[in-house]
Amino acid sequence: MIEPEPHEPSISRQCQLLDVSRSSFYYEPQPIDPEELELMRLIDEQYLKTPFYGSRSMALHFRRQGRRVNRKRIQRLMRLMGIEALYPKPHTSRPHPEHRIYPYLLRELAIDQANHVWAADITYVPMPRGYMYLVAVMDWFSRKVLSWRLSNTLESDFCVEALQEALHRYGRPEIFNTDQGAQFTSTAFTQVLKDHNITISMDGRGRCQDNIFIERLWWTIKHYYLYLHAFYSGAELHHGLNDWIGFYNEERGHSSLDGRTPDEVYYGRPHPFAEAA
Numbered sequence: 021m022i023e024p025e026p027h028e029p030s031i032s033r034q035c036q037l038l039d040v041s042r043s044s045f046y047y048e049p050q051p052i053d054p055e056e057l058e059l060m061r062l063i064d065e066q067y068l069k070t071p072f073y074g075s076r077s078m079a080l081h082f083r084r085q086g087r088r089v090n091r092k093r094i095q096r097l098m099r100l101m102g103i104e105a106l107y108p109k110p111h112t113s114r115p116h117p118e119h120r121i122y123p124y125l126l127r128e129l130a131i132d133q134a135n136h137v138w139a140a141d142i143t144y145v146p147m148p149r150g151y152m153y154l155v156a157v158m159d160w161f162s163r164k165v166l167s168w169r170l171s172n173t174l175e176s177d178f179c180v181e182a183l184q185e186a187l188h189r190y191g192r193p194e195i196f197n198t199d200q201g202a203q204f205t206s207t208a209f210t211q212v213l214k215d216h217n218i219t220i221s222m223d224g225r226g227r228c229q230d231n232i233f234i235e236r237l238w239w240t241i242k243h244y245y246l247y248l249h250a251f252y253s254g255a256e257l258h259h260g261l262n263d264w265i266g267f268y269n270e271e272r273g274h275s276s277l278d279g280r281t282p283d284e285v286y287y288g289r290p291h292p293f294a295e296a297a
Contacts, residue, residue, distance in 0.1 A: 052150065059089065060097050061146040065247070067103055068239050074105035101144040102153065102174050102201070119205040125221035126160075126197055134161050134286045137221075138186065138193040140179065141234040142203065143242075145170070145257065148250050152257060155179045157186040158234055160197070163274060164282035165237070165265050166190050170258055176203040183212055197221040199231060241268070 137160035171178035198204035
């Protein structure tokens with residue numbers, strides 16, 4: 021798909037033309053023991069079921085299954101995966117001065133049109149010989165995935181790229197909601213929102229319901245696609261996700277959307293069975 025040999029256009033330009041993050045192009049399997057990768061996959065699956073499990077509960081869960089794991093190992097792997105238990109916790113430290121935390125603005129807000137509220141989140145993607153991270157930007161009203169990017173690190177650049185693509189393709193929302201992760205509180209990310217006069221909203225720390233629609237997206241994409249396939253390169257994963265997200269937006273009806281697809285709701289198309297009814 022992308023030619024690595026030195027020629028024109030550059031690798032950077034090829035990635036831009038194909039909507040591929042450079043970090044996903046340079047993906048190489050992480051040198052991790054297969055046993056560790058298997059445990060990370062199991063943690064990921066359990067986390068989707070019980071996002072309130074911290075390292076202590078997760079370790080207990082695996083020990084009850086007969087796996088010999090200790091809490092410190094689980095803590096280390098959860099940090100590597102970029103996940104933590106979702107439950108209210110006291111604020112024990114102040115954020116960095118350059119990483120301002122914004123208030124949550126969606127509680128009891130009536131969201132009744134596309135581009136009123138967008139949201140973004142990151143999830144861990146297990147692979148047979150490593151792992152990657154996936155970020156998605158979603159329209160809250162229609163559940164449409166507006167853009168997404170893959171990365172082999174948790175740096176903020178792939179999140180910024182996804183945000184910029186969504187803004188370029190779909191205009192701007194009134195409000196943009198994220199969690200308090202370092203990628204979204206970074207100056208690089210929030211400055212793009214400010215430059216477009218978008219109001220910034222952030223989940224309360226540990227509040228699992230504040231960004232619930234993207235959490236549901238992760239459950240769906242993992243159980244109905246990612247866990248059923250093996251991807252041995254970033255290019256394979258990117259190609260597969262591109263097809264599946266296209267299916268999700270254009271063909272998969274949602275019960276919460278009265279059977280319509282995200283695209284039908286986003287673009288205001290009538291229900292396909294409206295005339296027959």
